[in-house]
Amino acid sequence: MNRYPLWKYLIIAVALVVGLLYALPNLFGEAPAVQVSAGRSSVKVDSTTVTRVEQALAAQGITPTLIQLEGNSVRARFDDTGVQLKARDTIEGVLNPVKDNPSYVVALNLVPRTPVWLAGLGASPMYLGLDLRGGVHIMMQVDMAAALQRKADVLAADLRSALREKNVRHGGIQRSGQTLEVHARDAATAQAVQNLITDQFPDLQVVQTPDGSEFRLAVSLKPPAALLVQEQALKQNITTLHNRVNELGVAEPVIQQQGTDRIVIQLPGIQDPAGVKKIIGRTATLEVRLVDESAEGQAAEGGGGSVPFGSERFLERDGRGVIVKREVLLTGENLTDAQAGFDDQQQPAVHLTLDSKGARVFRDVTAENIGKRMAIILFEKGKGEVVTAPVIRSEIGGGRVQISGSMNTVEANDTALLLRAGSLAAPMEIIEERTIGPSLGKENIERGFNSVIWGFVAVAAFMCVYYMLFGVFSSLALGFNLVLLVAALSMLQATLTLPGMAAMALALGMAIDANVLINERVREELRNGSSPQTAINVGYDTAWGTILDSNITSLIAGVALLAFGSGPVRGFAVVHCIGILTSMFSAVVFSRGLVNLWYGRQKKLKTLSIGTVWRPGTDSNVAKAD
Numbered sequence: 001m002n003r004y005p006l007w008k009y010l011i012i013a014v015a016l017v018v019g020l021l022y023a024l025p026n027l028f029g030e031a032p033a034v035q036v037s038a039g040r041s042s043v044k045v046d047s048t049t050v051t052r053v054e055q056a057l058a059a060q061g062i063t064p065t066l067i068q069l070e071g072n073s074v075r076a077r078f079d080d081t082g083v084q085l086k087a088r089d090t091i092e093g094v095l096n097p098v099k100d101n102p103s104y105v106v107a108l109n110l111v112p113r114t115p116v117w118l119a120g121l122g123a124s125p126m127y128l129g130l131d132l133r134g135g136v137h138i139m140m141q142v143d144m145a146a147a148l149q150r151k152a153d154v155l156a157a158d159l160r161s162a163l164r165e166k167n168v169r170h171g172g173i174q175r176s177g178q179t180l181e182v183h184a185r186d187a188a189t190a191q192a193v194q195n196l197i198t199d200q201f202p203d204l205q206v207v208q209t210p211d212g213s214e215f216r217l218a219v220s221l222k223p224p225a226a227l228l229v230q231e232q233a234l235k236q237n238i239t240t241l242h243n244r245v246n247e248l249g250v251a252e253p254v255i256q257q258q259g260t261d262r263i264v265i266q267l268p269g270i271q272d273p274a275g276v277k278k279i280i281g282r283t284a285t286l287e288v289r290l291v292d293e294s295a296e297g298q299a300a301e302g303g304g305g306s307v308p309f310g311s312e313r314f315l316e317r318d319g320r321g322v323i324v325k326r327e328v329l330l331t332g333e334n335l336t337d338a339q340a341g342f343d344d345q346q347q348p349a350v351h352l353t354l355d356s357k358g359a360r361v362f363r364d365v366t367a368e369n370i371g372k373r374m375a376i377i378l379f380e381k382g383k384g385e386v387v388t389a390p391v392i393r394s395e396i397g398g399g400r401v402q403i404s405g406s407m408n409t410v411e412a413n414d415t416a417l418l419l420r421a422g423s424l425a426a427p428m429e430i431i432e433e434r435t436i437g438p439s440l441g442k443e444n445i446e447r448g449f450n451s452v453i454w455g456f457v458a459v460a461a462f463m464c465v466y467y468m469l470f471g472v473f474s475s476l477a478l479g480f481n482l483v484l485l486v487a488a489l490s491m492l493q494a495t496l497t498l499p500g501m502a503a504m505a506l507a508l509g510m511a512i513d514a515n516v517l518i519n520e521r522v523r524e525e526l527r528n529g530s531s532p533q534t535a536i537n538v539g540y541d542t543a544w545g546t547i548l549d550s551n552i553t554s555l556i557a558g559v560a561l562l563a564f565g566s567g568p569v570r571g572f573a574v575v576h577c578i579g580i581l582t583s584m585f586s587a588v589v590f591s592r593g594l595v596n597l598w599y600g601r602q603k604k605l606k607t608l609s610i611g612t613v614w615r616p617g618t619d620s621n622v623a624k625a626d
Helices: 006-027 047-059 081-095 116-120 144-165 187-200 223-248 273-280 295-301 356-368 409-421 438-491 498-527 532-564 568-599
Strands: 030-038 066-070 073-077 104-112 135-142 173-176 179-184 204-211 214-221 254-258 262-268 284-290 311-316 321-325 335-342 348-354 374-380 383-388 400-404 428-436
Touching (some): 030 081, 073 104, 081 104, 135 223, 135 273, 144 173, 187 204, 187 214, 214 223, 262 273, 273 428, 284 321, 295 321, 438 498, 498 532
Antiparallel strands (some): 030 073, 030 104, 066 073, 173 179, 254 262, 335 348, 348 400
16 A cells, blocks of 8 residues: 555655755855956967966966866866966966957856766756856946947948939938938939838938038938837847857856846856956957959058058958958848858858848949959957958859858858857947955855755754654655755756745745645544554545645746746746745655655554644544654
8 A cells, every 4th residue: 555666766766866966066166267268259269278378377386276178268277266366367467468459368257166077977066146156247338329320321331222223313422420411413313312212211211401502311210210220239239248258158147138228247156347348348340341452452462552542451360461441341230140161162161141131232242343352351349350351253142152262160160150149239338337256145155055954954843843753754855855956956057046045945845835734634534543554545645636736826826937027036936946846746756755665564553653643522642653
């Protein structure tokens, strides 16, 4: 009646071992570390960088506990923050001898102290939020006016092309703030310009006014279109920031919109705001221009003359100069995808996909400039670098572009990654910056940990006193539930915050509630005169329905918080939902396994150690404590 088959005990044993293994990394804490990331797109972080870091530290007599290459960064771990700060200054001096143009970002960080053998099993501690781990909080404001001005520049180029295609001769297009001014020599031309804008540019509105003997058309975005541009600029900036912040290796960074023009960035574990701002400052802008192949331009490219008027000089990755025209043909806004691959000769290449406007502009440019060079320029921190400058062989239509040349597979992947990372649709500035120190985070962890532990101890003490041996079983099941909850959070790499710790304490109370229901049902069966074995079996079976109903209703509330909540509310909901699932397993399956193991093989069982069981109307107990 009250015996588990062997496979059920094996399931419980496996769950216990796996839970302990994956919960164990959370006991080792974190160590101060120095992280080295690339400061420019042309800089690669690889094993050579690891060697340089090791040599720099060895020269100063600094011994790290561990140096390893993780993704696109090198992390050196140390025993204390004093050595960490000294190591940061040493590495910074060696890798960035020119302070004004750093090649690497050297930042302070915190990394787990998980032993190698546990990490080899895939076990790692759960992520901690900003309030528990400390870190950097930055609020940035997006310059929406600049976004609208940039959109106006793009529209000006599109409008010029459209007027040229329709052979409409105008007196010039100029941008004044967020408005385009189109000059027409006569009323017929002005009307032709207005008709073209109405037909091909539905997002634009036109106001026509006389200007002496000529006409001036003020062209601007309609309010809904302007609002859409601002929303898209904010979303693109958030996406780009995600791509850049990922280089810091931050666990669960928070980058989200706040209001209509602000972005909040929270980076748990990062203790170096300067390093964060350097990474954020790497946000890039992509531009496509034609190479100046005039005699003056070629002379300037070879270093034998000055740069012609209307052109600029940029460097390629190998240091060679390229003279390009100032006119911007395409920007990163027209790029929808970039993937590394191979060309027809099986040489590494980058395949670009353009939007409809970009495809049309690119087709026209390539058709008119066959045999000429076209430069793709990436701007970072205000400095441009030519990613590639291929020769246009033929007209390219369809919005699919292939970049090939002197690049290997690694360079093709790097170029595709940089182009996919996109550009900022509008500039931003930092309006708020806070650093939460690890000491404050440590204090929050200690307080949260103490609340959970003391809550566990108080509940376990009450259960053991009130329900005797069954209370011990319930307390062991409660501890098993806590281990499973921590292990599940660690395996899912969920982020634990202060509200999450509150949910963990609440989960303990809800978990023990199931055991109280079971114990009371067993007592009720004993009061009704059932034998101990029957009371155990009926008590667990009848209590299961009530436990399932109550937990499902709580789970529905938790899922609602998870779906519609944000920030701390979601952190609470994650722990709450996982805690409900683990409590159902521990309270019913695990505790029943302990009871079956202890009482199941006793054929002549007469009493149960479940506290005092009073028969209604009497002062005697039916089953006294063993």
